[in-house]
Amino acid sequence: MSTITGERALCMLFYKPYTEENVNSLAEYLRKEDLEICYTDEPTEPVLVHSLSITHNPFRYRTYVCKKTLEPTKDNEKTCILNSAQIILLLNTVYLPHDPENSDLYENKVVAMKEIYCTALKYSDELDAKNLNSFMKWCSYRKLDFLQVETKRKIDEVDDKKTTRTRSLYALKDDYLGKDPSKYLNKWPLRYSFVDDVADKINNYLPSYQSYIKKLKEEGYTIIGYIRKSPGKEPDDRRRQLLKTMSLNLKERSLVDVVFASPCSRASDPVQSRDQNQHPLLDQIGELFYKV
Incomplete structure (x- = not known):
């Protein structure tokens, strides 16, 4: 999983400062030429290939995490369904115990177990039957990475007699409100989410990998x-x-x-x-x- 955004990788490739103006200018150039930025092994070494090349061989040419534009969804609507192993990978990507030194994607924040639980529920059917306590045991049994950080008690903002156990984690930036006037002409606010994009990549990894293997077999391997x-x-x-x-x-x-x-x-x-x-x-x- 790449740890830099496609926008930053684009500026790196063209030796340009990472600014919104440069990102928009370079992205427009790629759209005109039908090119996409990707990488093969190392995310810090981006390359340009034709869009069809990525479609033909998505396992070899890996795309970057990007701000995914989404139409507003109903409460509790799941954007994609992941199995248990994929949920573990997702949570280990979204909630880091240590500073990844990547402010483009991560921010330091105080996270309660309930927030992590809600993130998992958004992408899983298998966890629907679990309550918060059983989810905590599920995480502990599987030794998820964020458990390396000790919990601290935080006074509840509503009831100062109650406390909540929290952790100081580096969390993948989730969604924020914005608008895409070129597509929706300011009709409604949209969500831009890194987490949804990571979930999609995890969900599509195995099919892309198997497609790559099948192509190798067709070539006689x-x-x-x-x-x-x-x-x-x-x-x-x-x-x-x-x-x-x-x-x-x-x-x-x-x-x-x-x-x-x-x-x-x-x-x-x-x-x-x-x-x-x-x-x-x-x-x-x-x-x-x-x-x-």
Whole structure:
């Protein structure tokens, strides 16, 4: 996930000071030429490509977080639905325990657990049945990043006899009111939200990734996966089940054609020395794997 905005990256690419005037001027140039700014590996090294190139290969050409223009939505309306793993990624992106030194995207603010809970609910159906207390336990069990910051008690603004536990976090700037006269001619206020854009990118990551893998297969590539389990005390049945789960995940998510498995080796072991002696689990696992 990029940690700079597309507007700043645009000015960086053209060696221009980061001002609204320069952003508007450069954005207009890109629109005329049908170009888009993106990056491949490092967000601080932006490149320009034709818009169709991003459509053709969205996994290779990654777009930046931008201010997403949205029409007003009804209360509690969800803009996209994320699964639990995606919600964790979203919350770890939106609420940081440390200063990212990026005032374009983040601001230091006092955040109550209820605000984080409401953010998660906006993008998830799985959490609808949870109340605030069960959501706190859900976050604690999954060790979300913002829990690294200790809580402090803050006196309630309405009732000074009540206190609320809060954290000082660096939060992704959410939405603010604005208008887009070129599109709506000041008919109604719009929301500009970084959080919605991040949620969309998380939601679309897997389809884009799988589209990229499919294109590689069409070009004749064979997709190979590798899984490994460290030495441990669990019984063979449990180890076999864990290996099968990892293999199926690779097949479903990364569309691998072949999975190589190392049933009992350490991460520090050289690859060529792993499982030199055939492990009995390899014969039991069957067609899911090739041995290493």
